[in-house]
Amino acid sequence: REPPARESVPQAGDPELRLLHRVGVVDPDSLDDYRAHGGYIALRNALRAGPAEVIKQVTDAKLMGRGGAAFPTGRKWDSTASQPVRPHYLVCNADESEPGTFKDRILMEGDPFSVIESMTIAGFATGCAKGYLYIRGEYPRATRRLANAIAQARERGFLGRSIMGHEGVDFDIEIRRGAGAYICGEETALFNSIEGYRGEPRSKPPLPVEEGLFGKPTVVNNVETLVNVPLILIEGGEAYARIGTERSTGTRLFCLSGTVARPGLYEVPFGTTLRELLDLAGGVPEERTLRAVLLGGAAGGFVRPGELDLPLTMEGAQEAGTTLGSGVVLVFDDTVNLPAMLLRIASFFRDESCGQCVPCRVGTVRQEEALQRMAGGKAPPDGDDLALLREVGQVMRDSSICGLGQTAWNAVESAIDRLGTLSKGGPA
Ligand code: NAD
Numbered sequence: 001r002e003p004p005a006r007e008s009v010p011q012a013g014d015p016e017l018r019l020l021h022r023v024g025v026v027d028p029d030s031l032d033d034y035r036a037h038g039g040y041i042a043l044r045n046a047l048r049a050g051p052a053e054v055i056k057q058v059t060d061a062k063l064m065g066r067g068g069a070a071f072p073t074g075r076k077w078d079s080t081a082s083q084p085v086r087p088h089y090l091v092c093n094a095d096e097s098e099p100g101t102f103k104d105r106i107l108m109e110g111d112p113f114s115v116i117e118s119m120t121i122a123g124f125a126t127g128c129a130k131g132y133l134y135i136r137g138e139y140p141r142a143t144r145r146l147a148n149a150i151a152q153a154r155e156r157g158f159l160g161r162s163i164m165g166h167e168g169v170d171f172d173i174e175i176r177r178g179a180g181a182y183i184c185g186e187e188t189a190l191f192n193s194i195e196g197y198r199g200e201p202r203s204k205p206p207l208p209v210e211e212g213l214f215g216k217p218t219v220v221n222n223v224e225t226l227v228n229v230p231l232i233l234i235e236g237g238e239a240y241a242r243i244g245t246e247r248s249t250g251t252r253l254f255c256l257s258g259t260v261a262r263p264g265l266y267e268v269p270f271g272t273t274l275r276e277l278l279d280l281a282g283g284v285p286e287e288r289t290l291r292a293v294l295l296g297g298a299a300g301g302f303v304r305p306g307e308l309d310l311p312l313t314m315e316g317a318q319e320a321g322t323t324l325g326s327g328v329v330l331v332f333d334d335t336v337n338l339p340a341m342l343l344r345i346a347s348f349f350r351d352e353s354c355g356q357c358v359p360c361r362v363g364t365v366r367q368e369e370a371l372q373r374m375a376g377g378k379a380p381p382d383g384d385d386l387a388l389l390r391e392v393g394q395v396m397r398d399s400s401i402c403g404l405g406q407t408a409w410n411a412v413e414s415a416i417d418r419l420g421t422l423s424k425g426g427p428a
C-alpha cells in the first residue's frame with residue numbers, strides 16, 4: 001500500500017515554499033500544467049547561457065548536496081565537465097532509503113517534471129547525453145509518475161535529440177529501479193547495480209567524476225539537490241545564495257517524525273533553529289516530555305532538549321557533533337525505550353551491510369550482539385560491553401570501505417556520550 005502523498009505536505013500552496021511550491025498544486029501527470037506553473041523556463045535560460053555559465057551560477061549559489069554529504073555541487077559539475085574522456089553520465093540518486101527520510105519521494109510524486117527538467121539542465125552543463133534515474137523499488141507511484149513525465153517530455157522535445165530546438169543538445173533519461181537494498185544508494189554500489197553486478201561499493205578513489213558508471217566520468221546528484229537548480233537558473237546564483245546563511249545557502253527539506261503534533265515534510269531556510277522547526281510541526285504534545293532528537297538519521301547523532309536553539313546549518317550540526325544528513329528529524333519522548341531503539345538501528349545496519357569488507361561485516365554483528373546483551377541485562381562472557389562497543393565502532397569507522405560501515409556506530413556512540421544511555425545507572 002502507498003501512503004497518501006499530500007497528507008505529508010501540510011504547507012502545500014504556501015507562497016514561501018520554494019522546492020515544494022508546486023507539490024500539491026500542480027497536476028503531476030501534466031506537462032502543460034507544469035509549464036503553466038513555471039516549468040521549463042529554467043532549461044530555456046540554461047540553453048541560452050551555455051554549460052560554463054550554468055556551472056558558474058550553481059557555484060555562485062554555493063549549492064551543496066542534499067543526499068547527506070553536502071559536497072559542493074558546482075565543484076562536482078565542474079570536475080565532470082572538464083574530463084576529456086567521453087561519454088559522461090549523469091545519475092540522479094533517487095534510492096532514498098535512510099530510515100526516516102521521505103523528502104525525495106514527495107518531490108518525485110508531487111512534482112516529477114521538475115526532476116526531469118533539473119536532470120536535463122545538469123546533463124547539459126556537464127556534457128552528458130544520457131542520464132539514469134535510479135529509484136528505490138519501494139516507490140511505485142513516484143516511478144509511474146516519473147516514467148510518464150519522461151515519456152511526455154520526450155514526445156514534446158524536452159528530451160531526446162535537439163532539446164527545445166537546440167541542435168546538438170541531446171539528452172535522454174532511463175529509469176532503473178532498485179530491488180530493496182539500502183547499500184545500492186551508495187553511489188558506487190549504485191553503478192554496479194546499473195551495470196548488472198552485485199550492489200557492492202567500490203573503493204574510492206577513483207572518484208565517480210573521473211571513473212564512475214561504466215568506467216566513465218559520472219556526476220551523481222540527489223533528487224533534492226537537483227530540484228534546487230531551476231531556482232538558481234531563474235533567479236541567479238547570487239540571489240539564491242542570499243537565502244539561508246553564509247555557508248549553508250538556500251532552503252532545506254526536513255522529514256519530521258516521532259513525538260511531534262504534525263509529523264511530515266517541512267521546508268525552511270538554512271539557519272532556522274531546531275526549536276523553530278519543531279514549533280512549525282506543532283511541537284511535542286503537552287502530555288509528553290521531550291527526551292532527545294535524532295538528527296541526520298541512523299548515521300547521525302542526538303540533540304538534547306537543552307540544545308534546541310541549534311541552527312540548522314551544515315556547520316551548526318557539525319559543531320553539535322552530528323550532521324543534517326538527508327534531513328531526518330526523529331523526535332523521542334521519555335516513554336521511548338532508547339536501548340531498544342539503538343538495537344533496532346544496529347540490526348538495520350547488520351542486515352544492510354553488503355558483507356564485502358570484514359570490519360563492517362563482522363563489526364555490525366558484534367555491535368548488535370553487545371546491544372542485545374545490554375538490552376537483556378546480561379553480562380558479557382568476558383570484559384565490558386561498553387568498551388567492546390567503542391572498540392568495534394572505532395574499527396568500523398576507521399577501516400570500512402564505505403559510509404555504511406564508517407557510520408554504523410554513530411547513533412549508538414552519540415546516545416552513550418550525549419544521553420548517558422547504556423551507562424551503568426544511566427537513564428534508559
Ligand atoms: P562522500 O563524502 O564520500 O561523497 C559525497 C559526494 O561528493 C560523492 O558524490 C562523491 O563522489 C563526491 N566527491 C567527494 N570528493 C570529491 C572531489 N574531490 N571531487 C568531486 N566529487 C567529490 O559521501 P557519500 O559516501 O557519497 O555519502 C555519505 C552520505 O550519504 C552520508 O552523509 C549519509 O547521510 C548519506 N546517506 C543518505 C541516504 C539517503 O537515503 N538519502 C542513505 C544513506 C546515506
Ligand code: SF4
Nearest residue numbers: 354356357360402405
Ligand atoms: Fe559493504 Fe559495509 Fe564494507 Fe560498505 S562498509 S562495502 S556496506 S561491508
